[in-house]
């Protein structure tokens with residue numbers, strides 16, 4: 001099938017290259033000229049396992065990339081996926097401006113029937129709120145002139161290609177049978193359960209999934225903090241708790257909390273929506289509160305052992321919000337680094353993939369180490385904020401006292417874990 005994807009970020013690019021690998025003809029559009037140039041040269045602008053390989057395999061064959069939407073629309077794609085960012089505004093509310101802009105741009109060139117598919121995470125009602133804008137701009141009617149669907153994405157950065165190709169389920173909210181058929185055909189080769197529903201329900205399924213996962217993280221962190229005070233290993237507790245089939249083993253790793261581009265902003269968006277419609281969001285507010293506290297808990301631990309951090313040589317390992325990605329959105333290292341700098345510490349950081357992104361975004365007076373050895377050879381204290389496997393070598397540096405926020409180690413003599 002002929003498919004256009006608007007947005008070549010973590011979701012858009014993975015979706016585009018996976019669709020290409022499934023045999024579809026895909027054009028990916030991004031307004032970021034640097035990103036498009038890099039992709040045209042065969043270089044992926046983000047790090048994600050297997051993405052390079054897929055780009056090499058499909059570039060200029062059944063995968064094309066452009067910054068000019070009219071090029072993509074000239075191919076008359078049967079489906080146009082919107083996969084642009086949906087960040088929070090300054091109040092934590094969902095910012096739909098990129099999505100609206102993409103919809104207007106698409107409508108300008110919509111002189112043929114196509115199904116417009118929302119892939120971005122948007123609050124219930126958002127996808128349908130675009131209909132008047134699209135109808136006005138394209139002078140076509142929903143149903144006869146264009147179709148509409150909402151197909152939320154559940155991939156995890158770090159394992160995005162595998163998650164996309166072998167998902168637990170595919171959720172498709174659709175406006176009419178014609179739209180449903182197009183989506184069904186696109187995903188024919190994937191055998192996962194397919195949930196067909198209305199558009200608003202599909203939008204809510206994505207938020208509900210993220211809130212449940214984030215709730216597990218904050219709950220196990222709260223239990224972990226109590227365990228720490230009582231001398232109990234929360235990882236032993238979590239292992240036994242997770243064997244209960246009603247609970248399950250996932251997302252029970254206590255530590256410095258969740259970051260990333262999704263959980264924090266999606267929970268905030270749903271909290272704000274709840275308030276707007278006069279509903280309480282007490283549990284969701286508590287999830288955020290526990291999560292905001294968690295990266296500073298590890299600093300409290302350090303202060304118990306080293307009450308004065310002024311001029312101490314401190315290394316923060318891990319800037320990415322989790323291992324196997326270069327994404328630093330809502331990185332747990334940020335509140336820690338800011339607190340350490342305010343205490344006059346001498347801060348060095350290291351991350352195998354995320355340092356360039358971090359340098360671009362933050363202007364802190366910190367040293368960027370060349371490698372793990374450079375980061376640790378003359379440090380007094382080290383904080384582990386991301387679960388990169390490489391950081392396990394930190395235990396070989398006897399000169400450093402380790403505060404481990406990701407449970408990479410168990411009970412070394414020069415070490416303390418946040419929750420155990």
Ligand SMILES: NC(=O)c1ccc[n+]([C@@H]2O[C@H](COP(=O)([O-])OP(=O)(O)OC[C@H]3O[C@@H](n4cnc5c(N)ncnc54)[C@H](O)[C@@H]3O)[C@@H](O)[C@H]2O)c1
Nearest residue numbers: 007008009010011029030031032084085086102120121153
């Ligand atoms: N990152 C994840 O793990 C993940 C997982 C599931 C769902 N999501 C959701 O998917 C959506 C996209 O997230 P992301 O992480 O891929 O974002 P991203 O910021 O990595 O990528 C968005 C891309 O869209 C481009 N863009 C913006 N406006 C455009 C326009 N009008 N035309 C063409 N390109 C445009 C930007 O230049 C950028 O490259 C969000 O709603 C997010 O919540 C993300």
